[in-house]
Amino acid sequence: MIGVGKIKQYSNVLDKPLSKGKQEVSLSAFAFLFSELVQYNQTQVDNIAELERRLEDAGYAVGARVLELLCHRDKGNRRETRLLGILSFVHSTVWKVLFGKVADSLEKGTEHEDEYMISEKELLVNRFISIPKDMGTFNCGAFVAGIVRGVLDSAGFPAVVTAHFVPVEGQQRPRTTILIKFAEEVLASFSLIMTLFL
Amino acid sequence: MAAIYSLYIINKSGGLIFYKDYGSAGRMDTNDSLRVASLWHSMHAISQQLSPTTGCSGIELLEADTFDLHCFQSLTGTKFFVVCEPGTQHMESLLKVIYELYTDYVLKNPFYEMEMPIRCELFDINLSQAVQKDRVAMLGR
Numbered sequence: 314m315i316g317v318g319k320i321k322q323y324s325n326v327l328d329k330p331l332s333k334g335k336q337e338v339s340l341s342a343f344a345f346l347f348s349e350l351v352q353y354n355q356t357q358v359d360n361i362a363e364l365e366r367r368l369e370d371a372g373y374a375v376g377a378r379v380l381e382l383l384c385h386r387d388k389g390n391r392r393e394t395r396l397l398g399i400l401s402f403v404h405s406t407v408w409k410v411l412f413g414k415v416a417d418s419l420e421k422g423t424e425h426e427d428e429y430m431i432s433e434k435e436l437l438v439n440r441f442i443s444i445p446k447d448m449g450t451f452n453c454g455a456f457v458a459g460i461v462r463g464v465l466d467s468a469g470f471p472a473v474v475t476a477h478f479v480p481v482e483g484q485q486r487p488r489t490t491i492l493i494k495f496a497e498e499v500l501a502s503f504s505l506i507m508t509l510f511l
Numbered sequence: 512m513a514a515i516y517s518l519y520i521i522n523k524s525g526g527l528i529f530y531k532d533y534g535s536a537g538r539m540d541t542n543d544s545l546r547v548a549s550l551w552h553s554m555h556a557i558s559q560q561l562s563p564t565t566g567c568s569g570i571e572l573l574e575a576d577t578f579d580l581h582c583f584q585s586l587t588g589t590k591f592f593v594v595c596e597p598g599t600q601h602m603e604s605l606l607k608v609i610y611e612l613y614t615d616y617v618l619k620n621p622f623y624e625m626e627m628p629i630r631c632e633l634f635d636i637n638l639s640q641a642v643q644k645d646r647v648a649m650l651g652r
Contacts, residue, residue, distance in 0.1 A: 344619040351621035441619035443631040448622070485636060 331386045337413065344441050351442075351453060361451045369459035369474075376463020379407055392468055396499065399468050403461055404431055411460070412437045417488075427500050431461070431491040432479070439489060452476040454489045461491055471496040515605075515642060516578060516594040519544070520613065522626045523588030525552030529629040533642065551592060555582065571603075585610055605641070612637050 323329045354367045383406055384392040393399040404419040408431075422428030436454050444451055454476030462474040472495045478487040517539070520529035527548035532539065539547075555569040562569075573580040579599060582592040583606035591606050591613070616634040617623050623631060 341619070344615075348619050348621040355621070441616055441633065443616065443620055443622065443633045445622050445630065453621075486633075 331382075334386075334410075340437075340440075343437075347438055347453075347456070348441075350456075361448055365451065365455040368453065368455040369462065372456040372459020372461075373463040373466070376460040376465075377467045378463075379410065379460065380464045380467045383407065383410060394469070396470065396495075399465060399470055400429055400493075403464055407460075407464055422492075425494070427495045427497075429493045429495075431493070432488055433491075434481075434488050435486070436476075436489040450478060452478055452489060454491065457489075458491050461493065465493070465495075470499050472499070514596050514599045516596070517544075518593050518609070518638075518642075519548050519551070519591070520609075520629065521548045521552055521590045521592075524626070525549045526626070528627065531638070551580075551582070552590065555584070555590065581606060583607065583610060589613070608641050609638065612641060 350371065351364075351368065354364055354371070358364045358367060380392065383402075384390060387406060393402050400419060405415045408414065408416045416431045417434050418430075418432045420430045420432070422430060433454075436457060438453055438456055442453050444453075458474040458476040462472060465472045465474070472493050474494075475492050477490050477492060479490045480487045515533045517533060518529070518531045519527060522528050525548070527545050530544045530548070559567055559569045569582070569584060571582055573582075574597065577597070578594050579597050579602070580592055580594050581602040582590060583603070584590045591609055593602055593606065595602060612634060613629075616631050616637060617629050620631050620633075623629065
């Protein structure tokens with residue numbers, strides 16, 4: 314047959330390898346879309362906590378899908394089952410796919426065992442956003458916190474994830490820290506596994 | 512000596528939405544700046560009508576004995592203008608840079624309401640950097 318043979322034909326769509334996806338999209342287009350998302354949600358709420366929750370929910374849906382996609386694309390349908398594994402997966406793989414770079418830092422909380430922090434000097438979603446003074450500590454990074462919660466929750470690590478501005482000495486702009494506080498059962502199972510091994 | 516005296520941004524209906532003073536010689540209070548803005552808006556519109564050339568987009572440069580006024584109008588009718596020392600160079604490109612900053616840090620900010628006064632921290636920070644950079648470039652020449 315003419316014309317057949319160059320491109321491999323897959324009889325079943327599921328056998329086809331998943332495309333690498335488009336590596337980059339327009340930052341302006343994203344910024345306008347995100348801006349509209351925030352503005353729309355602002356019309357639906359009457360307080361800031363509610364707005365934060367709605368943004369987080371929007372992010373949660375993204376996170377759940379991103380986990381599914383990346384596990385299928387990069388990991389041959391396997392996902393991380395270890396706590397540190399999933400955290401570094403979020404910090405590097407997820408961040409790279411969503412924001413084109415690895416997150417600036419991943420740290421363990423000093424005060425509490427169950428807290429981890431991902432910090433970004435300049436979070437992509439906050440690049441063009443100035444929070445008005447009357448909105449206090451509100452951070453649009455709540456959307457990213459939602460994404461992280463979506464990934465962790467879907468991977469079996471339920472957690473409470475919040476976004477905060479943290480002032481940096483000698484810098485005009487504060488950085489954004491995504492605070493991850495794992496649910497009790499996550500750490501319980503973690504320490505149970507540790508005792509089994511020891 | 513300050514090369515740039517002041518910067519104005521006016522919305523499409525002539526209201527002043529941003530004003531920044533970089534050390535003008537005369538004293539200007541809020542009312543004066545509002546007056547200058549709406550006056551310029553009307554003069555700009557009249558100049559468009561009176562111009563002998565067809566398709567004129569209005570005054571781009573006003574030269575006086577004591578100052579130059581460079582104006583840039585965006586496609587949506589927002590006007591940016593700087594009042595500066597006579598003979599200051601690179602003002603057209605500075606206005607383009609300011610327009611870019613406006614589209615980035617004002618229009619992409621979900622908390623900015625269109626046609627309202629600009630109160631965006633990031634815009635202020637980046638604007639002062641742009642104006643400074645321009646100053647440094649001029650000093651180094």
